[in-house]
């Protein structure tokens with residue numbers, strides 16, 4: 001379940017409807033898609049795309065996306081830190097960044113035109129759209145794992161444009177999760193934590 005934190009206001013939002021209301025003025029949208037019962041844990045990329053083809057087709061017609069793929073990242077991924085370092089500093093894209101998280105977790109920080117920086121922690125079942133031109137950056141959570149569907153309008157357009165604003169250094173990549181919200185709970189996938197990207 002996605003969560004939002006606004007560090008400068010010491011505010012957290014976990015209710016899905018409140019998350020949607022919070023994101024809407026910034027042009028972001030959030031949807032929750034079922035994962036349990038839809039796909040096996042070890043489903044292939046093709047099986048994932050097939051399972052979610054109705055939703056993907058609906059998004060394609062809604063947002064002008066022409067292609068979708070599945071990306072798999074884990075702590076064993078060669079060159080993981082180099083890959084993460086491309087996206088963990090403030091940047092924009094020329095097209096929307098749309099991600100449906102099948103497994104694992106991550107955190108998008110957004111630096112909106114109006115208002116303080118906020119963080120969206122995404123986990124299994126969360127679909128988030130970060131519109132083109134939105135100032136943002138991304139980190140993995142402590143499990144350093146994410147498997148997600150990506151939608152593209154034009155794959156060549158999905159390159160980061162850096163702002164050279166070191167604002168990301170002011171915000172620790174803290175991922176909200178069950179153990180963060182309930183101190184003392186057993187650690188689990190997506191538990192709150194800080195990723196060491198150094």
Ligand SMILES: [Fe+2]
Pocket residue numbers: 087091092093097136137138160
């Ligand atoms: Fe990005």
